[in-house]
Amino acid sequence: MKTRTGKTIGIAASAAALALSVPLAVTASAEPTTTTVTAEIPDPQGKCDPFKQAVPNWKSLANVPVSKVLASIPDISSFNAAVSGQLNPAVNIDPVLDNGPFVVFAPTNEAFAELPPEQQEMLRTDPAALTSLLYYHVFLGLLGPDDVKGQRPTQEGTEIEVTGSGDNLKVNETTQVVCGGIQAENARIYLVDHVLNPADAPAPKTSTSTSGTAETTATTSAAPATTPAAPLPAETPTTPAAEAPIG
Known part of the structure; x- marks a missing residue:
């Protein structure tokens, strides 16, 4: 009886020792990781060196409404x-621009200073003339320098044509894009060296007929996520801002 008991105890001890010598299997589930990918701002x-020097935080403007981006560029x-209603209190199209997507051509201060004195005075005193001029600088889309080429209707209703690509863009053949493709949350901004004139607009592209089959000249444009209504009437600020000189 003692022998059997001893053998039993020995076997139990050996089993316990073997169990301790074998590593325990651990099942661990990896915690899910979330990687935030930040799109590179081109x-x-x-x-564009003067722009970058004047606005060193220009990359952060990609998440800012276009009205605020325009206000942040000194040139x-x-x-x-x-x-924004500072030139003529009866004209404030910032709310419309913030309802983009838009391509906005923004003339430099030098470009505005080149306007004849009588035209500058008209823009200060004639809301309809100013509204029409401003809307001619805007069309629907969200296009960078490599994609903006083409002819499209502006928010004013008259056509505008962009030729070239990249760092060699022109508007209506004679106006040079100084720096283009500046990103805002809902717009792409192009600084230009002349104030655009609807009188210089190209003729609208029309369809032609060949052998009885209508062929429409193709115009490349981006389909906006949302389509704003036709240009809204100018808004009058509750508290008119002080009149700002042009130039």
């Missing part, structure tokens, strides 16, 4: 005054 194209302060 450089605007053209002679287009005259254009910003015109769109």
